[in-house]
Amino acid sequence: MGTCLDIKIKRANKVYHAGPQKGKLTPSPVDFTITPETLQNVRERALLPKFLIRGHLSSTSCVITQPLTGELLVESSEAAIKSIELQLVRVETCGCAEGYARDATEIQNIQIADGDVCRSLSVPIYMVFPRLFTCPTLETTNFKVEFEVNIVVLLHPDHLITENFPLKLCRM
Numbered sequence: 001m002g003t004c005l006d007i008k009i010k011r012a013n014k015v016y017h018a019g020p021q022k023g024k025l026t027p028s029p030v031d032f033t034i035t036p037e038t039l040q041n042v043r044e045r046a047l048l049p050k051f052l053i054r055g056h057l058s059s060t061s062c063v064i065t066q067p068l069t070g071e072l073l074v075e076s077s078e079a080a081i082k083s084i085e086l087q088l089v090r091v092e093t094c095g096c097a098e099g100y101a102r103d104a105t106e107i108q109n110i111q112i113a114d115g116d117v118c119r120s121l122s123v124p125i126y127m128v129f130p131r132l133f134t135c136p137t138l139e140t141t142n143f144k145v146e147f148e149v150n151i152v153v154l155l156h157p158d159h160l161i162t163e164n165f166p167l168k169l170c171r172m
Contacts, residue, residue: 025170027058027059027061028061028168029057030059031054031056032054032055032056032151032163032165034052034053034054035050035051035053036050039161048159049079049155050076050077050078051077051079051153051161052074052075052076053073053074053077053153054072054075055072056070057069057149057165060166061167061170062169063171063172064135064169064170065129065171065172067126067128067129068086068126068129068167069126069127070124071122071123072084072113073121073122074118074120075119075120079156079159080155081116081117081153081154081155082115082116083111083113083115083153084111084113084117084151084152085110085151085152086112086125086149086151087106087108087109087149087150088108088109088127088134088148088149089104090105090107090134090147091103091104091105091147091148092104092144093146094142094143104148107130107134108127110127125151127149134169136171137168146167147166147167147168147169149167150165151165
């Protein structure tokens with residue numbers, strides 16, 4: 001009986017990797033601009049301080065073993081910045097005839113700037129995908145595993161700005 005338990009534990013602790021995917025990965029760089037006017041789901045836009053944030057992600061189609069890179073530039077902001085963070089989110093969707101269930105889980109959060117950053121100074125974006133919490137993007141008829149990265153800017157006093165970018169992860 002002890003050996004069966006040992007075998008189950010060994011199997012539970014084993015890490016499985018999918019083989020490389022066939023084909024070429026086409027880089028898909030993204031340039032972005034964040035202003036009060038570009039934000040969605042804002043209750044009272046007039047209360048937001050004026051700001052202009054520009055940047056780019058090198059690609060939203062990523063090889064899982066290579067980092068997500070890019071840069072961010074705060075051109076102007078009426079309010080002081082508390083911090084800038086990168087959030088990596090795994091989105092799992094299950095579905096059938098009755099409907100779909102979607103579950104989003106934050107799996108990594110990296111602070112790329114702390115405090116009121118200098119204006120017009122490039123802030124590098126560099127995120128290594130966590131090995132145990134990511135996998136290649138998967139899409140079947142009834143089940144999907146997808147990933148997103150959020151750029152989160154916290155402004156004084158208590159304004160939270162989030163820009164979302166879907167990612168496609170693959171193994172080469």
